[in-house]
Amino acid sequence: MSTRILPEFDLLAPQSVTEALDLLATYKDRVTVMAGGTDVLVAMKSRFRTETVMILSGISGMDYIEYDATAGLRIGALATVGQLLDHADVKKKYRALWEAADIFATPQLRNTATVVGNLLRASPAGDCSCAIYAIGGKLLLQSKTGRREVDVDDLWLSYGVTARMANELAVELLLPAVGKDTRTAFQRVTRVNEDLAKLNMAVRLDMSGKICKTARVAMGCVGPTPRRLTGIEGQLEGREITEAVLQKAADTVASEISPIDDIRSTAEYRRDVAGVFLRRTIQQACAGAR
Numbered sequence: 317m318s319t320r321i322l323p324e325f326d327l328l329a330p331q332s333v334t335e336a337l338d339l340l341a342t343y344k345d346r347v348t349v350m351a352g353g354t355d356v357l358v359a360m361k362s363r364f365r366t367e368t369v370m371i372l373s374g375i376s377g378m379d380y381i382e383y384d385a386t387a388g389l390r391i392g393a394l395a396t397v398g399q400l401l402d403h404a405d406v407k408k409k410y411r412a413l414w415e416a417a418d419i420f421a422t423p424q425l426r427n428t429a430t431v432v433g434n435l436l437r438a439s440p441a442g443d444c445s446c447a448i449y450a451i452g453g454k455l456l457l458q459s460k461t462g463r464r465e466v467d468v469d470d471l472w473l474s475y476g477v478t479a480r481m482a483n484e485l486a487v488e489l490l491l492p493a494v495g496k497d498t499r500t501a502f503q504r505v506t507r508v509n510e511d512l513a514k515l516n517m518a519v520r521l522d523m524s525g526k527i528c529k530t531a532r533v534a535m536g537c538v539g540p541t542p543r544r545l546t547g548i549e550g551q552l553e554g555r556e557i558t559e560a561v562l563q564k565a566a567d568t569v570a571s572e573i574s575p576i577d578d579i580r581s582t583a584e585y586r587r588d589v590a591g592v593f594l595r596r597t598i599q600q601a602c603a604g605a606r
């Protein structure tokens with residue numbers, strides 16, 4: 317049942333990472349972490365029940381986005397989707413992520429929703445998640461006992477479930493440095509911008525002249541979590557991206573996905589348009605400056 321009224325809950329508001337980690341160590345899976353709350357609050361108004369919420373907004377210094385040509389892009393756990401749009405290096409070097417932020421919901425949502433929250437929601441429709449999956453990256457998780465990095469390839473275990481443990485706080489997302497020959501692009505199909513995707517897709521192509529050296533291809537809304545299309549990646553790697561290569565990829569993509577019927581679309585539609593969508597996203601990456 318969905319209602320506009322939030323159930324009662326206790327609110328914890330740590331003012332530092334140390335305090336947040338102490339609370340996580342005490343409450344473990346009895347507390348729900350909340351960053352922007354654009355997923356958590358919606359879930360609480362529906363079927364999700366939690367007695368305690370820990371809001372992160374009182375912790376200062378976690379809303380940074382910093383680029384370094386060697387280390388790559390560091391995105392703090394409280395950096396919003398809107399901040400991506402204002403960052404010149406994101407726009408220039410991580411085009412797929414910038415494009416995902418550009419179509420993301422509304423200005424109000426973009427200024428509230430965090431990039432890290434998008435990953436940890438573990439939704440197959442997450443737009444930043446799809447772009448980040450194609451680009452590659454690592455999520456830094458911290459607990460009272462130490463830090464560990466989880467590769468985005470290993471983050472989503474099933475629908476809504478991640479590799480984060482209950483006593484861990486995500487503190488930073490790190491995207492690798494990209495060279496001048498890296499091309500990325502993102503596309504999404506929706507009814508209106510405020511809707512989640514019917515289908516989304518992102519690609520990363522590392523080129524050597526006209527040859528695609530390595531490829532990462534991610535598609536969302538075609539399985540319980542965002543999906544990497546490794547068969548398609550294999551078709552692109554080591555080849556010039558010609559019309560024949562694009563056609564073969566478009567013809568075979570349906571065999572790599574397992575979409576379902578849901579409130580936003582049908583499995584049949586998703587399977588039917590996936591090929592055209594794949595072709596357009598790759599062409600957009602090839603055409604883009606980066």
Ligand SMILES: Cc1cc2nc3c(=O)[nH]c(=O)nc-3n(C[C@H](O)[C@H](O)[C@H](O)COP(=O)(O)OP(=O)(O)OC[C@H]3O[C@@H](n4cnc5c(N)ncnc54)[C@H](O)[C@@H]3O)c2cc1C
Pocket residue numbers: 348349350351352353354355356357358372393419420421425428429430431432433434435436437441442443444445480484485486487509510511512513
């Ligand atoms: C009207 C509307 C439109 C939307 N449109 C889009 C859209 O266009 N595209 C899209 O992809 N999504 C969309 N969403 C979904 C949502 O806005 C995003 O998933 C958003 O990025 C979530 O970020 P948040 O900071 O609000 O996360 P929250 O709701 O605070 O948290 C999401 C999840 O991450 C966990 N979490 C967050 N931060 C941490 C942390 N630091 N450590 C540990 N766990 C953490 C929470 O416990 C929760 O499980 C929409 C939502 C609404 C309500």
